[in-house]
Amino acid sequence: MLPAEGPQIFFNVSHSGDYALIVISDSEVGIDIEQIRPDCPVEELAQRFYAASESAQLRRMTGALRLTNFYRLWTIKEAVLKCLGLGLSVPTRTVQIRLDKSAAPVVTSADEKHGKIERYFVRELAAADGYAAAIAVEAARVEIEALTL
Numbered sequence: 001m002l003p004a005e006g007p008q009i010f011f012n013v014s015h016s017g018d019y020a021l022i023v024i025s026d027s028e029v030g031i032d033i034e035q036i037r038p039d040c041p042v043e044e045l046a047q048r049f050y051a052a053s054e055s056a057q058l059r060r061m062t063g064a065l066r067l068t069n070f071y072r073l074w075t076i077k078e079a080v081l082k083c084l085g086l087g088l089s090v091p092t093r094t095v096q097i098r099l100d101k102s103a104a105p106v107v108t109s110a111d112e113k114h115g116k117i118e119r120y121f122v123r124e125l126a127a128a129d130g131y132a133a134a135i136a137v138e139a140a141r142v143e144i145e146a147l148t149l
Contacts, residue, residue, distance in 0.1 A: 012082055019128055028138040030082025032075040036130050042070045049074075049092045057099065071132035073097050076105050076122060083120060083136035107136075 011024045017035035046055045054073055058066050077095045081087055098106040107122045121142045127133040135144070 014078075014082075014133075016131065019131060021125075021133060023135060025137055025139075025142075028083050028085065030079040030084070030136045031125075031134070032078035032082065033125075033127060033131055033133040034071050034075050034078075036067060036071045036132060038067065040067065040070065042066055046070060051093045051096045054097060068132065069099060072099060072105075072124060072134075075132045075134040076107065076124065076136070079134040079136040080107055080120065080122060083138060105134075 007026055009024060010027060010029050011022065012029050012031045013023075014021050014032045016033050019033055019035075021031050021033045023029050023031040042058065043055075046058050050058070050073065058070055058073075061069055074092075076097050077092050078088070080095045081090065081092070094109060096108050100106060104123055107120070121135075121137040121139050123135055123142075123144075125133040125135055125144075125146075
């Protein structure tokens with residue numbers, strides 16, 4: 001049992017396929033992992049759940065790259081929405097992501113009531129082959145320590 005006084009502790013959990021991720025932080029935090037499924041109807045789902053700019057970004061890609069990036073976008077969106085405490089209760093289009101090969105994903109909000117999510121720490125995580133994962137923390141800078149069982 002944690003003492004009544006002391007630092008606040010936040011946590012979040014995600015699982016998919018054979019893997020689960022648990023994150024513990026002293027700030028609001030969200031995490032997501034998704035198994036990449038080759039039979040995923042990428043175009044249909046992107047049109048339904050992604051912002052127009054994200055769908056266009058995916059349409060310019062082909063094959064495995066399109067599939068992988070679809071899941072990259074999804075895990076980032078879900079991690080951010082979980083960090084905001086909203087989960088999938090709001091349209092996923094409200095979080096817009098631009099993937100950049102050489103830098104962290106650029107995340108913006110299409111809805112002012114979510115505040116300045118650009119200030120959040122958002123990163124993709126190295127996951128097992130065939131999986132995509134991301135973390136979002138309400139902090140400017142974060143140290144990540146990964147433990148595996």
